[in-house]
Amino acid sequence: MIKENLQQIKSQLPEKVTLVAVSKTKPIADIQEAYDAGQRVFGENKIQEMATKYEELPKDIQWHMIGHLQRNKVKYMAHFVDLIHGVDSFKTLLEIEKQAKKHNRVINCLLQARIAQEETKFGLEFSEIKAILDSEEFKQLTNIKVVGLMGMATFTDNTTQIKEEFTSLQNLYDELQPNNSHFTTLSMGMSGDYELAMECGSTMIRIGSSIFGARNYFV
Numbered sequence: 001m002i003k004e005n006l007q008q009i010k011s012q013l014p015e016k017v018t019l020v021a022v023s024k025t026k027p028i029a030d031i032q033e034a035y036d037a038g039q040r041v042f043g044e045n046k047i048q049e050m051a052t053k054y055e056e057l058p059k060d061i062q063w064h065m066i067g068h069l070q071r072n073k074v075k076y077m078a079h080f081v082d083l084i085h086g087v088d089s090f091k092t093l094l095e096i097e098k099q100a101k102k103h104n105r106v107i108n109c110l111l112q113a114r115i116a117q118e119e120t121k122f123g124l125e126f127s128e129i130k131a132i133l134d135s136e137e138f139k140q141l142t143n144i145k146v147v148g149l150m151g152m153a154t155f156t157d158n159t160t161q162i163k164e165e166f167t168s169l170q171n172l173y174d175e176l177q178p179n180n181s182h183f184t185t186l187s188m189g190m191s192g193d194y195e196l197a198m199e200c201g202s203t204m205i206r207i208g209s210s211i212f213g214a215r216n217y218f219v
Contacts, residue, residue: 002030003037005211013205017198020064022190022208024049028056030212035061043085043206047073054080066206068122071095079103085150085187085206088112088122090132093144100143107143110150110187113172115165117154126172133180148185148203149173153193162193166200173201 006021013019020043023031031042035058044050045067054063054077062082069086078099087093087109100107111132114123124132132138133146151169153162166188177183187204189197194205 001213002033002211006034006037006039009207009210012195014198016203018185018204020066020187020204020206021211022066022206023053023212024067024208026208026212028053031057034211041082043208047077050081051076074099075102078105078107081107083108083110083147083185085110086112086122087146088114088124090135090138093132093138093141093146097141097144105143106145108145108147110148110185111146113149113151113169115151115153115169117161117165123151126168129172130176133176145182146180148183148187149176150187152190153188153197159196162196163200166193166197166202170201 010019018041020041021034021039022043024045031053040060041062041064043064043066044053047065050063050065063080064083064085065077065081066085069084069092071092074095084096084107087096093109096107096109111129112123113129114125149169149172151165153165156162169188170186173183173186185204186202187206188202189205191207191210194207197205
């Protein structure tokens with residue numbers, strides 16, 4: 001079933017859109033099944049769970065950290081993580097820089113913008129993102145590369161609101177890209193809204209339940 005779900009989703013995706021299979025709480029066997037079906041990019045929201053899976057699964061998998069980031073745990077993934085989605089403070093960037101340097105790596109990051117109206121959503125204000133990218137301290141960092149932006153829309157059935165939130169992030173991305181040559185990625189859209197996100201310019205979507213089935217919250 002995982003293979004069929006992947007094929008169905010991928011058949012809808014433009015070439016420029018990367019599919020991140022959100023494998024959080026899912027067993028190794030499910031991830032291996034998706035891998036065998038050709039999927040190579042997987043997203044986790046807990047660093048230690050991702051590190052365990054990294055040890056047990058093929059090494060050509062690209063692991064994305066998509067959850068809220070605890071700075072004190074960055075060290076557990078610094079040697080292998082491919083992209084960190086949810087960077088929502090300059091202090092977090094500094095910690096990623098520090099840990100990446102220890103492993104002689106450059107770690108790709110996305111700055112998480114706050115676009116949702118829900119209090120529970122993390123993220124930087126647009127003005128804070130601009131201030132970080134313009135700061136001299138940021139420009140001195142050598143072991144991180146900010147390759148774009150990430151945002152999560154409000155959890156609502158109001159598609160007009162969701163579209164407005166996605167469009168606001170697309171506009172910010174378009175504004176910043178000319179002066180940020182590494183910008184290649186606009187990560188927005190999940191199982192419930194990825195089609196709308198792609199309409200609004202998303203180049204990376206994060207899909208879990210539509211691939212693997214309902215999440216197991218008791219793992």
